[in-house]
Amino acid sequence: EAGVAQSPRYKIIEKRQSVAFWCNPISGHATLYWYQQILGQGPKLLIQFQNNGVVDDSQLPKDRFSAERLKGVDSTLKIQPAKLEDSAVYLCASSLLGGASSVAEQYFGPGTRLTVT
Amino acid sequence: EDKVVQSPLSLVVHEGDTVTLNCSYEVTNFRSLLWYKQEKKAPTFLFMLTSSGIEKKSGRLSSILDKKELFSILNITATQTGDSAIYLCAVAGPRNKLVFGAGTILRVKS
Numbered sequence: 001e002a003g004v005a006q007s008p009r010y011k012i013i014e015k016r017q018s019v020a021f022w023c024n025p026i027s028g029h030a031t032l033y034w035y036q037q038i039l040g041q042g043p044k045l046l047i048q049f050q051n052n053g054v055v056d057d058s059q060l061p062k063d064r065f066s067a068e069r070l071k072g073v074d075s076t077l078k079i080q081p082a083k084l085e086d087s088a089v090y091l092c093a094s095s096l097l098g099g100a101s102s103v104a105e106q107y108f109g110p111g112t113r114l115t116v117t
Numbered sequence: 118e119d120k121v122v123q124s125p126l127s128l129v130v131h132e133g134d135t136v137t138l139n140c141s142y143e144v145t146n147f148r149s150l151l152w153y154k155q156e157k158k159a160p161t162f163l164f165m166l167t168s169s170g171i172e173k174k175s176g177r178l179s180s181i182l183d184k185k186e187l188f189s190i191l192n193i194t195a196t197q198t199g200d201s202a203i204y205l206c207a208v209a210g211p212r213n214k215l216v217f218g219a220g221t222i223l224r225v226k227s
Contacts, residue, residue, distance in 0.1 A: 091160075
């Protein structure tokens with residue numbers, strides 16, 4: 001079974017530039033998550049999709065971050081404009097379930113390491 | 118605010134030692150507790166615990182949950198250098214939303 005795919009693996013940009021990350025979840029997984037992991041911290045959920053609908057985006061800085069999951073499969077996360085504090089690893093994960101009463105392990109992709117200079 | 122606290126923050130042991138990693142939590146509407154191992158970048162799933170007092174075991178790793186005292190432990194026996202990693206604890210609430218702790222950095226010396 002293929003895992004969660006992400007690209008690019010590394011990205012270096014200057015502040016105020018824009019950047020986009022792509023994620024393809026495990027086939028058949030309805031729920032997709034984007035996390036931000038700053039060095040020395042655990043991953044923090046930015047946004048959760050179930051199929052192509054947003055379930056939770058309460059921690060997404062909406063003035064600069066946006067995400068979409070058209071057609072309920074792959075997803076893109078965009079930052080525009082980037083700030084120095086956005087330097088982090090951006091992890092995508094997917095799970096089979098994710099409804100209000102379900103629990104399911106999340107499978108993570110390799111992540112994208114973003115450096116903002 | 119939901120909170121997950123792991124201890125110790127880091128530790129160094131020698132091969133063959135046994136280690137115990139701790140995770141305490143304050144989360145509304147608890148659904149499950151998960152342990153992940155993070156090497157390089159992607160966290161890999163270890164265990165999911167939903168019931169108190171039932172030990173989950175996989176090889177040299179085991180974990181148990183105490184829902185009354187709101188904590189979990191992860192034990193690794195006969196440690197090997199390949200166990201060196203960051204161990205992340207996360208708690209799942211409604212809609213499978215995970216709240217992670219900061220992790221424990223384990224280094225196993227040969």
